[in-house]
Amino acid sequence: MPTELPPPSSPAAPLLTLSNVHHAFTLPSGKTLPVLADINVTIFEGELVAVLGPSGCGKSTLVRIMAGLVSPTQGEVRYRGDVIEGPSPHMALVFQQFALFPWLTVAQNIEQALIPRGIAPAARRERVAETISLIGLEGFEEAYPRELSGGMRQRVGIARAIAVEPELLCMDEPFSQVDALTAEMLRNEVVRLWRDRAHYPRSILMVSHDIQEVAFLASRILIMTANPGRVTAVLDNPLPYPREPYSPPYQALVNRLHDLITGLYMPEQQAAAPSVVAAPQTAVGIGGAPAPAIVSVPLVNVRDIVGLLEAVYRRGGGVEFFRLTAEMGRTFTRILLAVKAAELLGLLETPDNRLQLTPFGQQVASATPKTRQPLLAGRLADVPLMKRIREMLGHSPEGRLTKEVLLEELAIQCPQEDPNRLLRVLMNWGQYAGLWNYEPGHAALVLIGREGNERPSVASAT
Numbered sequence: 001m002p003t004e005l006p007p008p009s010s011p012a013a014p015l016l017t018l019s020n021v022h023h024a025f026t027l028p029s030g031k032t033l034p035v036l037a038d039i040n041v042t043i044f045e046g047e048l049v050a051v052l053g054p055s056g057c058g059k060s061t062l063v064r065i066m067a068g069l070v071s072p073t074q075g076e077v078r079y080r081g082d083v084i085e086g087p088s089p090h091m092a093l094v095f096q097q098f099a100l101f102p103w104l105t106v107a108q109n110i111e112q113a114l115i116p117r118g119i120a121p122a123a124r125r126e127r128v129a130e131t132i133s134l135i136g137l138e139g140f141e142e143a144y145p146r147e148l149s150g151g152m153r154q155r156v157g158i159a160r161a162i163a164v165e166p167e168l169l170c171m172d173e174p175f176s177q178v179d180a181l182t183a184e185m186l187r188n189e190v191v192r193l194w195r196d197r198a199h200y201p202r203s204i205l206m207v208s209h210d211i212q213e214v215a216f217l218a219s220r221i222l223i224m225t226a227n228p229g230r231v232t233a234v235l236d237n238p239l240p241y242p243r244e245p246y247s248p249p250y251q252a253l254v255n256r257l258h259d260l261i262t263g264l265y266m267p268e269q270q271a272a273a274p275s276v277v278a279a280p281q282t283a284v285g286i287g288g289a290p291a292p293a294i295v296s297v298p299l300v301n302v303r304d305i306v307g308l309l310e311a312v313y314r315r316g317g318g319v320e321f322f323r324l325t326a327e328m329g330r331t332f333t334r335i336l337l338a339v340k341a342a343e344l345l346g347l348l349e350t351p352d353n354r355l356q357l358t359p360f361g362q363q364v365a366s367a368t369p370k371t372r373q374p375l376l377a378g379r380l381a382d383v384p385l386m387k388r389i390r391e392m393l394g395h396s397p398e399g400r401l402t403k404e405v406l407l408e409e410l411a412i413q414c415p416q417e418d419p420n421r422l423l424r425v426l427m428n429w430g431q432y433a434g435l436w437n438y439e440p441g442h443a444a445l446v447l448i449g450r451e452g453n454e455r456p457s458v459a460s461a462t
Contacts, residue, residue, distance in 0.1 A: 058229025399447030
């Protein structure tokens with residue numbers, strides 16, 4: 001039975017409501033890929049809500065459904081009580097990619113959002129000038145996107161969105177394409193815009209995978225898990241603005257978010273095992289449920305796995321997970337994927353939110369690149385999905401399979417994953433392990449040892 005998430009601590013009118021929303025994509029094979037399930041969320045007036053979760057959990061699909069750009073497979077989306085059946089004039093969306101027209105100037109890009117509203121040219125020019133002043137783009141009106149930095153291009157994207165004076169501004173990871181300093185400046189700008197009640201937007205919904213960013217911005221935080229995407233936790237953020245990232249209350253909030261996400265994505269296993277690879281038939285999934293014999297793999301390259309092992313090794317073989325994310329300066333999602341891959345390969349354990357190298361992990365981390373490769377190759381080759389691809393190659397003519405055949409197989413075996421991304425990771429793992437090569441000219445994977453194919457170098461695979 002769907003459970004409505006609790007409202008914010010201060011009473012306000014409901015703005016956007018999602019009721020029992022599900023969404024699925026249909027694959028070329030005809031199989032459906034569930035992306036979202038049982039989403040029940042209400043956004044209230046005056047909120048700055050953040051949706052937090054790792055890549056691949058359906059955050060971007062969710063925000064597009066909220067903005068009316070995508071219709072859910074099941075369920076209902078209402079804005080102020082009215083069912084949304086297309087893009088709403090009361091909402092605007094800022095994309096992760098800047099999505100500017102390269103042949104138009106800054107002023108012209110902003111004006112494009114106003115033309116469909118039927119606003120007269122003189123009024124459009126006045127609105128553009130006001131927006132440019134509000135966002136701090138004075139002096140760049142006649143500049144083209146190619147002449148602007150990434151941060152300035154995203155300012156134009158934000159300006160274009162708020163020019164239509166939306167009540168609700170949706171933002172899909174808006175700062176992920178800019179450097180850290182620019183992102184910090186833009187976050188402060190967003191908070192300033194939201195708190196300025198003389199201007200729109202009244203409410204903001206933002207998608208992010210960055211815990212620090214969410215803690216800094218949001219008045220309420222929705223946490224998502226994947227396969228399929230669900231909102232599984234909600235947290236009010238009562239910290240006053242402006243927020244001080246080094247204050248004890250702020251750090252306590254960050255730690256609480258860390259604990260929530262760790263509990264969802266790195267649950268304690270009931271029984272210790274050397275690795276999922278060693279005994280795939282008894283692999284443990286989230287919640288302790290048995291995992292299928294052939295499961296997906298974390299979407300991360302060997303280089304990132306090795307980098308994680310070396311980082312933990314330099315810290316004595318064990319370190320707190322979130323201390324490491326802060327010290328390495330990488331996103332939570334990227335490190336989490338490397339952690340899950342290292343667990344899968346029996347290189348790492350995660351007791352009590354701590355990363356601890358196994359004896360085999362210590363051996364791999366301390367090895368030279370030349371001696372490390374054969375150690376890892378055996379474990380990579382034993383991953384059930386890798387075995388499946390190798391078996392298919394072995395039974396195919398000339399030990400060769402086209403990309404299309406592989407994508408179809410991956411869509412069947414791992415319907416929760418993007419088959420293109422998964423194939424790229426498997427190509428990387430297999431090349432490192434010396435199992436196969438990829439022929440770009442024929443868009444085919446070729447088994448090593450067939451057709452005189454040579455083993456790739458370790459450097460080329462990583």
